Amino acid sequence: MLRSDTGKLSLILLMTPFVLWIVLLILLPQLGITFVSLREKIGPRQYEFGFGNYIAFIQEPIYWNTLLRTAWMSILVTVMSLLVGFPIAFYIAKIAQRRSRAGLFLLCLIPLWVSDLVRAFGWIVLLRETGLISGALQYVGLVNGPVEMLYNDVTVVIGLVYTVVLFMIVPLVSTLDGMDNSMLEAGYNLGGSRLTVFRRIIVPYAMPGIVSGCIIVFMLTAGSYLTPILLGGKNSMWFTEQIYDQFITRYNWEAGATFGVLLLGFTSMVIWLGLKLTGQNLASTVAKD
């Protein structure tokens, strides 16, 4: 009797930090912004409940165009990171010598430990009009005057892929690492071409890694702020910038909260869809490493 009582007590004690954390810092704040987003300001300190903020969002093309653009660019960046990162992850997990494997993996992780800001700053130093690449091109004689390579979409995508590709490589390496080469051999022995083996053996095996990489990368891109702002300049049109603008610059919390709910709803929907389509769940993918 006494034994089970202490068991229950310690369970409650262990549970307390978890419940406080999830309820106070995650659930209630999310309910909070939903609440504020449903609150229309009709006068000083006078509010009314309704979907007015959402209607305002739909009626203003700049707002939903920004959301669509952010969505579209995030999907593009996710696909690009997968294409760029997969061969690297495959190389590290399957081709590199045992010895150099850990070293290459660590090399991959180095940019992870450097602030977004430093990375974006590095790109600025490289790509701006007076930057290194512009200087090098002039020195070689390929161009006559300085070239401005900042403030366009290609640069934003390159910068975003740079910031997120590691989150693609890490889960991919950890899944591919577990794949036995004999599976590939079997595939070849049964007459599969390289493409068939890739499509029917490697990709299905790597699926949990692909899904978890894509989820994290998509979420990080859609929620990123610094890279699009600093590399895209004034016409970057990024949705998080709108949220910041409404909250901090215009002090319009109702609109800002509406945008926040929309962004969260959108990213959750894409993540949910991705999990459903591939038959994975959050615990088996994201929490794996």
Place this chain on the structure above:
Amino acid sequence: MNVAAPQSALLRTVYVLYVVCFFAYLAAPLVAAGMFAFNDSTVPSLPWRGFTLGWFFGDTDPVIGMFHDRRLLRGLTNSLYIGVIVSALSVAAGTCNAFLFERRQFPFKNALYILMIIPLVIPGVILGISILVFASMVANNADRAFGLDLSALRPGTFLVVLGQFSFLTTITSLVIQARLKKFDVSLEEAALNLGASRLKVLATVTMPYLMPALFSAFVVAFLVSFENFNTTLMLVGSDAPLTITMYDRMVKVGSTPVLNAVSFFLMVGSGLLALLSVVVQRDRPSD
């Protein structure tokens, strides 16, 4: 013969070249940000005007090094302070969560486990604004109902700590749980059979085993906190941490080599910390 590698020599060379290019791409902005910290010029661009350490230690205008720049130094101390507090808190909470999910059975365990991972897939900006909104709602209501002035719930260091804690705890929980999962419970049983109390077992058997994971969870949390921007930006008050101070400087003054110096300093600092955590993780006598 590695069956995974391309069979033709040409393809193999192309593959290796691609990998080399990729690592060059990874290194390029970091090298660019780092090298101009040592250029003796007031703008971080070519031509190269000679080597200097002035952007670190200089104290005369216009070359004021980062160690004489009062605002940058304040940002650095704020970041250190916030980082240590938030890492300690999230390692403590993460340890509880790891024991909770690894050792205990309770109703709705799977659903609650998903809930524990969720903060990782909420964009940082949203975590920031939601905590800002919720804290202000609480503060406003407390003010209206009881006349309490809860200034801690207004933007400032306390909210930054809460905001970073909200997602770092997921990371620390996962790191610590991964190690706890490998722990052989029979070791604890043996200690209990030999007459040790539960607390004693925890202190002398389980916790020492978890130590490397606790340490690396702490380092990871500290680094992520130190470099965090999105969540912090929404919650920051007058005591801005370093990333915010740097961003401010970049937007208002433009890029100056001091920022390169800070970048270099951060790269070396976080690189050493990350290396330390790898060494500690690897150096485990038990397995």
